[in-house]
Amino acid sequence: MEAKIAPSMLSSDFANLASEAERMLRCGADWLHMDIMDGHFVPNLTIGAPVIESLRKHTRAYLDCHLMVTNPLDYVEPLGKAGASCFTFHVEASKDNWQELIKRIKSRGMRAGVALKPGTPVEDVYPLIEDENPVEMVLVMTVEPGFGGQKFMPEMMDKVRALRKKYPSLDIEVDGGLGPSTIDVAASAGANCIVAGSSVFGAAEPSQVISLLRKSVEE
Numbered sequence: 001m002e003a004k005i006a007p008s009m010l011s012s013d014f015a016n017l018a019s020e021a022e023r024m025l026r027c028g029a030d031w032l033h034m035d036i037m038d039g040h041f042v043p044n045l046t047i048g049a050p051v052i053e054s055l056r057k058h059t060r061a062y063l064d065c066h067l068m069v070t071n072p073l074d075y076v077e078p079l080g081k082a083g084a085s086c087f088t089f090h091v092e093a094s095k096d097n098w099q100e101l102i103k104r105i106k107s108r109g110m111r112a113g114v115a116l117k118p119g120t121p122v123e124d125v126y127p128l129i130e131d132e133n134p135v136e137m138v139l140v141m142t143v144e145p146g147f148g149g150q151k152f153m154p155e156m157m158d159k160v161r162a163l164r165k166k167y168p169s170l171d172i173e174v175d176g177g178l179g180p181s182t183i184d185v186a187a188s189a190g191a192n193c194i195v196a197g198s199s200v201f202g203a204a205e206p207s208q209v210i211s212l213l214r215k216s217v218e219e
């Protein structure tokens, strides 16, 4: 399957976001993963639409936005205007309004994705994939959302395998603790979109890590 390698900009130097983005694209990144946290859904606070809008002025890159927020609906219009490419909300934060969310995300010209936390059963996202207006990507969290640099949870691969078996052409993204030592497990389970923060930004040669991740998915 085609790989999408998405460095998590949470591990970048936020004070130099545009040049960090540029550096990752030069190193072979397909997407830039943008972690949007509201200090409520997760115990950390990062960036919002104004920063996405600023970054958009410097790059045409695909901005893969991961919304770790309690009220995702409030973010659709501002992020659409800011130039986000994909809007991935958490299933735990959209129990009653996911149909409305998907509709508004798409009408703003963004792709729609759904994410699930480690404790959430994979069955919870099936209705969103099988709806007549479905999500286009599922993000399986492989750490508790909130912070970069945590340890990959291999037991989450059961979810990835179940999704890949049921939906052969679905984009399945994994996020948290991905790097050279964990990619093979994730890729063979069926993940094709790979978020990697500390393993890419911490490397002497990020381009080598990115191409290694890609090779594992595509071979």
Ligand code: DX5
Residues within 6 Å of the ligand: 008, 010, 011, 033, 035, 066, 143, 144, 145, 146, 147, 148, 149, 150, 175, 176, 177, 178, 195, 196, 197, 198, 199
């Ligand atoms: C965690 C974020 C991740 C994080 C990944 O809540 O969703 O995108 O930045 O970082 P690493 O790759 O360091 O685990």
Ligand code: ZN
Residues within 6 Å of the ligand: 008, 033, 034, 035, 066, 175, 195
């Ligand atoms: Zn993320």
